[in-house]
Amino acid sequence: MVTEVNTSRFSELTDCTICPRKCHTDRSVDVTGFCGSGTGFHIGSICVHKGEEPVLSGTRGICNVFFTRCNMRCIYCQNAQISRNRGPIMGRAMPLTEVVEQIEEILETGISMVGFVSPSHVIPQMRAIIEAIRSDGLNPTFVMNTNAYDKVETIASLADMIDVYLPDLKYMDSDLAASYSATPDYPQVATAAIAEMYRQKGEQTELDSEGLIRSGLIIRHLVLPGQIENSKQCLRFVAKHLSPKIHISVMSQYHPTEAVRDHPLLGRTLHPEEYEEVLDEMDHLGLENGWIQEMESDSEYVPDFSSPNPFESA
Secondary structure, three states: OOOOOHHHHHHHHOOOOOOOOOOOOOOOOOOOOOOOOOOOOEEEEEEEEOOHHHHOHHHOOEEEEEOOOOOOOOOOOOOHHOOOOOOOOOOEEOOOHHHHHHHHHHOOOOEEEEEOOOOOOHHHHEEEEEHHHHOOOOOOOEEEEEOOOOOOOHHHHOOOOOOOEEOOOOOOOOHHHHHHHOOOOOOHHHHHHHHHHHHHOOOOOOOOOOOOOEEEEEEEEEEOOHHHHHHHHHHHEEEEOOOOOOOEEEEEOOOOHHHHHHOOOOOOOOOHHHHHHHHHHHHHOOOEEEOOOHHHHOOOOOOOOOOOOOOOOO
């Protein structure tokens, strides 16, 4: 039986400052904030995903909860079907009880991890889901899969709730962040947020007997076509300002969407020599813990959120 939790905490959304944009929108009466989100649970998908890093997926996969909308506006976003800030999107409003029931049905199959994808603008909703699952006597590993455009205070408040932080580190170039994602302050905001995650979790990951992560920090970086210096700067931040022992996932899976088909750089996939140059920098910096991808991966991680399982063909 799913136990409802007290959602009075949602009052903070009536003058919303939960993400770095601090829109001060009353999300209980309108959706005019940057993310275009209200106060409820609007879900793009709750599904099993086996395409994550091995310590997250294992053989059974992870239960990922994809929230709709976003507090960034990446012009190349692979999840644009559910993440657009304005206009129609896929997904639906669900009561908390239904969200939790669907998650718990997946957990009953033997999966032991729940990942929250793009939760930065719906932190109160994520907290409510975690509280409800725990109140039902379940204790899966909770993973926050975030774009890292988060407030330090928000990350600090999650210390007792999130077991694994899985942030992107997208940009160290402010102009690029502004042009590609409408976030000119992304480098400062994201590095501060990730530093707080590192303060909580450190450089080591805690694994169980099956090799699945139970606690820790994994930083992801997607290498973008033509932006190799940005990638190098991201890696340098991790190695020099955090620790070269941190687990990092350097991804080659960039796939051009229809929205950027005619873009001079984003309209193509990554060149092998570009990825190799980034991996050479990774080696040079002593970043030895983590994962890299095959160059063919660009076509393997393109979801279709019109499907019950967006990644069933991925």
